[in-house]
Amino acid sequence: MKMSASEKQDCLVIKVDEPRIDAAVAVRFKDGMRDLTEHPARRVILDLSSVDFLDSSGLGAVVSVMKHLGRGRQLDLAGMTPAVDKVFRMTRMDSVFDIYPDTNAAIDGAAHAS
Amino acid sequence: MKMSASEKQDCLVIKVDEPRIDAAVAVRFKDGMRDLTEHPARRVILDLSSVDFLDSSGLGAVVSVMKHLGRGRQLDLAGMTPAVDKVFRMTRMDSVFDIYPDTNAAIDGAAHAS
Amino acid sequence: MLSRTAFRATFENVRLAIERAMTTLEPLHLQPEEASSIELVLAEALNNVVEHAYAPGDEGHIKLVLRHGRAGLLIEIRDNGRPMPNGRAPLGDNPKDYARADDLPEGGFGWFLIRELARDLVYDRENGENFLIFRMAIGRR
């Protein structure tokens, strides 16, 4: 599972460099996220701009990561492509996450919120 | 193909004593009708009250009989059951024939018309 | 699955197959209107195979599968006869208002009736076999 983390203004930005988060990689995605979020940043921004496809297993994995972060830490989403956005909307998970058009907007939004 | 003819007030009433006029009997139905309508009555009433089912082949056979009677002779229909009625309505053939609830109504109607 | 049958393609066998099918459907307690639509669409689709898919004298066979689910009754018909004209299921001509008795058609209503009664019809040719599947919307219980 290709994913990379970088620090930007107190935020940890994690970019998924895979076209799909589906049942075949959901576990690896969760593991990767747990490793990368060992970093103590309170706000994690997940950059999904390279992800063309996410199924319900992928969605479940994103939710699981968010719950794993626990209280006091936040997982925001950025750069969702249309097909990924659709899954979040259909399952109403779009109301659970803060969603930004891209990481810059997310960092700005995060700066405002904090 | 069970069918029988009787004369009633200048009308020839032909009753089909079979539950189905379908592709399996359409030809026999046509032949039977041609034999029975050798009788010179100007008005033929086809009593369909025993027929529960008629498909497009059966419909085609009824139309064929009507055309075979030619000008100056008329084929009226009586006693159509709901499933038979539906086929005539769907194909708009209900506007081509004079249709009566039963043979008595048909004979009365014929008496009026003549 | 409600039933799966195969029979030699003759008008008489179609009649028997429809009779069996209607018996199979009895436990569904269909409305008379629904039952007569199913009976009619089966007659039109199956008789078409006897009449058009196989040449007279052909030893043709027909397979009929009935399935029932929330979406209604799913009817699948397969035969090894000739393909549909242009590889597509005919659209069926709309009935006209007939001006003169001489113009009246004596046939050609089969596909019109199928199209009126069936939903979501898909025709396909697979390995030399005609595959027809469509749905009858019947009361959901």
Add this chain to the structure above:
Amino acid sequence: MLSRTAFRATFENVRLAIERAMTTLEPLHLQPEEASSIELVLAEALNNVVEHAYAPGDEGHIKLVLRHGRAGLLIEIRDNGRPMPNGRAPLGDNPKDYARADDLPEGGFGWFLIRELARDLVYDRENGENFLIFRMAIGRR
């Protein structure tokens, strides 16, 4: 018929099968919205088989048939795994408005998504085989 494939039931094979299916559908020039719905519904239905129909370690197989007609895209999925719960395809739970993060479900969306995206779904158990068929309404050309 557009395509017919069979493969061993693993998440990786489902991914490959979906990739092939989407390539097969290219000549239909689907709207991106239509294509992504098909991709999603295929993923949900096929992954469900891997996850629920077969036990881990089972040598299970999946058959996938895609057919195209005026009624849209017909998707047929067969497997030899365990039957659906109560012999019926699950209705799928509607998503709720979640009050607390702790309550958030991490699964159970599969059948809800299938029900939202697919039409006329029929599930049947035939000779020890699960048979699932549904339709995707795609632009008629």
